[in-house]
Amino acid sequence: MNNKNRICLWYDGTALEAAQFYAATFPDSAVHAVHHAPGDYPAGKQGDELTVEFTVMGIPCLGLNGGPMFKHNEAFSFQVATDDQAETDRLWDAIIGNGGEASACGWCKDKWGLSWQITPRILTTAIASPDRAAAKRVFEAMMQMAKIDIAAIEAALKG
Numbered sequence: 001m002n003n004k005n006r007i008c009l010w011y012d013g014t015a016l017e018a019a020q021f022y023a024a025t026f027p028d029s030a031v032h033a034v035h036h037a038p039g040d041y042p043a044g045k046q047g048d049e050l051t052v053e054f055t056v057m058g059i060p061c062l063g064l065n066g067g068p069m070f071k072h073n074e075a076f077s078f079q080v081a082t083d084d085q086a087e088t089d090r091l092w093d094a095i096i097g098n099g100g101e102a103s104a105c106g107w108c109k110d111k112w113g114l115s116w117q118i119t120p121r122i123l124t125t126a127i128a129s130p131d132r133a134a135a136k137r138v139f140e141a142m143m144q145m146a147k148i149d150i151a152a153i154e155a156a157l158k159g
Contacts, residue, residue: 006060010070011112013044015063018112019054025094026080028058043067077107077115081124085150092118092147102146120150126157134159 011018016034023029037050043066052063056078082088096102099111106119126138134157141156
């Protein structure tokens with residue numbers, strides 16, 4: 001990958017597993033290359049998988065098997081815009097069903113601790129609505145959800 005900028009994600013020896021999951025789950029995603037350590041390093045030995053080049057929905061990433069000292073947290077997340085409930089359910093269920101955990105308001109974490117926002121487009125559009133009363137109803141409905149329910153968002157939008 002020759003991108004001038006890409007996201008570097010830290011893993012504890014599982015960068016390839018994570019990249020393969022993302023490639024199998026999200027459109028426009030792929031694993032491009034695996035690079036092995038040319039020598040020993042604090043988290044591994046010569047020949048171990050050191051970095052993995054991959055894309056997630058067209059975003060270039062580098063998975064670094066840096067060891068256990070740094071963990072993912074909610075300060076970074078991928079926000080995935082979905083078009084319908086079926087897509088929302090498929091992506092949410094893939095993350096949760098592969099060892100992840102649900103959170104609130106469309107947020108979840110994958111089994112590696114990386115945060116994802118599975119966000120239907122109607123939600124982001126409705127929250128930005130010039131009808132601020134409708135936007136507030138949608139926001140209040142969303143605040144009660146884990147996985148986003150598009151029918152409930154549409155009902156709140158209509159009042």
